[in-house]
Amino acid sequence: MEKIKKSKMKANALQLKKSMVVLSSMVEKNIKNQYRRSVLGIVWTVLNPLLNMIVMAFVFSSIFGRADIEMDYPVYVLSGTIVFTLMRVSTSESLTCMVDNYDLLTKTRVPYAVFPVSHTFSSTVNFGFSLIALIIVMLVRIPNGAEFHWTLFMIVFPWLPSLMLFSLGLSFILSSIYVRFRDIKHIYSVFLTLWTYLTPIFYTLSTLNLSETSLKIMNLNPMLHYLNYFRSLIMGVVPSLTEHLICYGVGIFVFAIGLLIFNLSKKKFILYI
């Protein structure tokens, strides 16, 4: 009996090692494929959010820029964009991942969860590059009032894991549904557009002059809380305990639901892909 237990443990350890190796190579593959055959290659991961920010700042600064935003406007826009992009890329790439990797699913022995997880990780790595862009912008904008605070380090922990949990949970849910109903791809893309505009990425809630009720509804958007948390870290403010609880509570809840749905439906994936 002892022997059997040992060999089972060995098998599990091997399986775990396999998953980790596959995961890291998938993440590498995702990132490499993004900018394959482009001249600038990996530089685009920094350049892309930077250029996007410049466009957004250029377009919106005259509309919202003079409003009561405490932060320098380019920094405000860029921080909003990169946080939302982390969630958006992770979920929209994961959405089709089960179907895209049909060959791997049906012909090799890879744990299914590797695919959504790898997309969340690779978009987190991209987020890391975008942080470089953010720091560049902050350095440039020092004369305009951008400041550096020690709280920036809190982005890595505890902020980042909470958003990763949230994105991963959502990725699990979406990729499970997509296997069965391909409509979700189109529904989600419309929903993402709506979500982008409902999240204060380039405006502040106070500029909207919302009534009490609509403000409450806006506050139900989890991305708003992740974003507020992130921005207060840039401003040098440690968020309140409530804000921590909201971010982690939502993150863990969505992750648990996602994992549950994924595990319940994964047995049938192969029949519907």
Next chain:
Amino acid sequence: MADLIHLTDSADDKSQAAQYVKTGDFELDEDILIDVNDVGMRFRMPTEKIDNMKEYFIKLIKGKLKYRNFHVLDGINLQVRRGESLALIGRNGAGKSTLLRIIAGIIEPTAGFVRTRGNMAPLLKLGAGFDSNATGKENIFLNGAMLGFSKREMQKKYDSIVEFSELKDFMNVPIKNYSSGMLTRLGFSIAVDIHPDILLIDEILAVGDAPFQKKCAEKIDSLRKEGTTFIVVSHSMEQVKRLCQRAVYLKNGKIIQYGTAQEVADRYLKECNEV
């Protein structure tokens, strides 16, 4: 080694087949690498493909969601020991590939279970696990990862893989530009170089040219001498007789004969000629 039991022509007796292909207790006998227990696979096929919500709900409400049960495999019992080479033969749709995929752990059977021991390399499709945009070199590492080997471990194997595949000049070319023969070579070279305990091969060896096929056969022979276990799905009875000791004849999802490769292949050929 187990006695070879040759089921006679009254092989419809399923329980008899079940008895004889079991040779020991998987939990206690470390020599048994694959243990297939009463495995059945049933697909519930909708009579028409529905993949959007509108249709699904309309059909659901109308009560028109109809399914047809389709038994691909039924009551399969099988054990394979270390160093054994087994061929799965049968006509198209007999369930050979499904059984191989269940053994590989890619799909879960709807009935029964499979237990395996050791490291397994499934070679079920040309270039599965390859990324067509990546170069040959990158794919060796990627494929190695799928089989559970880290970059450092693959680095050690890299040279011998390239040498065996004879694709040295093409290592920096994206594999979408490879020919199918080149893909097989690369896939096979990786799979044999990791020295798996179990190698599952699904009809892919027929692709390479004659010299490479010969090289593959030699490699398989040497692996077998080292104690690698094989399960091969093949339609070439010549290949079956040459590579395998034993064979299983599958028909409509059931094992109807288990015996030496020679016998089973002969019976299969005979039945094919009768049709």
